[in-house]
Amino acid sequence: MPCKNLKIVCFSPTRTTRRILDAIAEGIGAEQLEVIDVTRSDRVPESCECAGDDLVIIGAPVYSGRIPLTAVERFKALKSCGTPVVPVVVYGNRAYEDALMELTDLASEAGFKPFGGAAFIGEHSFSTEKTPIAVSRPDKDDLGKAREFGRFIAAKLAAGDISGVDIPGDRPYKERSPKASASPISNDDCQLCGACERVCPTAAIAVGSLVETDPDKCIFCCACVKVCAFDARKLEVPRLLEVSQWLADNFSECREPETFI
Ligand SMILES: Cc1cc2nc3c(=O)[nH]c(=O)nc-3n(C[C@H](O)[C@H](O)[C@H](O)COP(=O)(O)O)c2cc1C
Ligand code: SF4
Ligand code: SF4
Incomplete structure (x- = not known):
């Protein structure tokens, strides 16, 4: 068919x-x-x-x-x-x-x-x-x-x-690790354009006179980081920065x- x-x-x-x-x-x-x-x-x-x-x-x-x-x-x-x-x-x-x-x-x-x-x-x-x-x-x-x-x-x-x-x-299946309560944050370059709010899959972000993020809703997908045209949103969670470095060092092939x- x-x-x-x-x-x-x-x-x-x-x-x-x-x-x-x-x-x-x-x-x-x-x-x-x-x-x-x-x-x-x-x-x-x-x-x-x-x-x-x-x-x-x-x-x-x-x-x-x-x-x-x-x-x-x-x-x-x-x-x-x-x-x-x-x-x-x-x-x-x-x-x-x-x-x-x-x-x-x-x-x-x-x-x-x-x-x-x-x-x-x-x-x-x-x-x-x-x-x-x-x-x-x-x-x-x-x-x-x-x-x-x-x-x-x-x-x-x-x-x-x-x-x-x-x-x-x-x-x-492999056990899921417990979710940390954390999220990416917006820095002083933020223009309050709202793009991060629009792409967030869990509605964790609210953009008003500043950008507020609910760390309990964040799943660390990084859609907000990648969409920001002003390079103003960063995942600066220490444990995840360590993981990123480990991945970059060990999985380049x-x-x-x-x-x-
Ligand atoms: C919280 C989290 C955990 C991840 N775990 C893995 C993993 O176990 N193995 C892997 O190779 N990539 C892992 N990734 C990377 C994603 O699978 C990969 O970037 C994927 O292309 C994202 O898909 P998307 O563009 O549809 O969101 C992880 C990403 C996130 C955000
Ligand atoms: S996408 Fe970037 S510039 Fe726009 S509101 Fe979010 S952090 Fe600010
Ligand atoms: S990392 Fe994903 S879930 Fe967390 S605030 Fe950004 S877009 Fe939302």
Whole structure:
């Protein structure tokens, strides 16, 4: 069966996951494309049904070897009776550990039929000029591989083959680390433009006569840091600065995308 209706479902604070999913969709070349982007809290649908003749590509970044809890909660609106799905994770060149298995399990539990999967690489959320990690990924080659993966998905579906594949990972999944109460902060270069407030996936930021951030809501996604055109927003949490340095020192060798189909 050729793919008529393709749905992209994604959570992607710094847009690397979204760019990979868009390239996969291009490779699939469906007649109709619908994007359900749940990155912002005000865009989460109350329910979302997928039909058997749809195809869904679901994607999320890897946070500490897992799918971010915020994404897991938002994906809960999804329901299906056997819609073929391809889960995709994007990680910052360290490791994706149990994340692809977790996303695959989540899709199965919602009634989807996983028949492939992939792990791609995106610039690390914590990457800065001082601690560069997977800078500018996904690059041209990554996006080419994503389009090629899309063509493989379309061919498998056209052959009527939606058999499952082995996905790497362990159960029980790696334990989540407790969330620290902290966040990036805005410095004196801030122009109060509001861009950081608009991209924050957890509505943690309020821009008025100053920028206020709720540290309990912050998930350290760094969307606010990357969007600031005035270089005024920094993640200066000591523990995370140490982690960024460790990542830059130890994970500079480029990893390659892995696809399972
Ligand atoms: C809190 C947090 C934890 C992360 N943990 C990992 C990890 O375990 N392994 C890894 O390689 N990258 C990790 N990353 C990097 C992201 O997976 C990577 O930058 C991804 O491309 C971000 O996706 P997005 O652009 O869709 O937000 C982490 C990022 C954040 C913010
Ligand atoms: S995006 Fe930057 S300049 Fe704009 S309000 Fe946020 S910190 Fe200030
Ligand atoms: S305040 Fe926290 S959750 Fe919001 S965009 Fe910035 S890093 Fe992400």
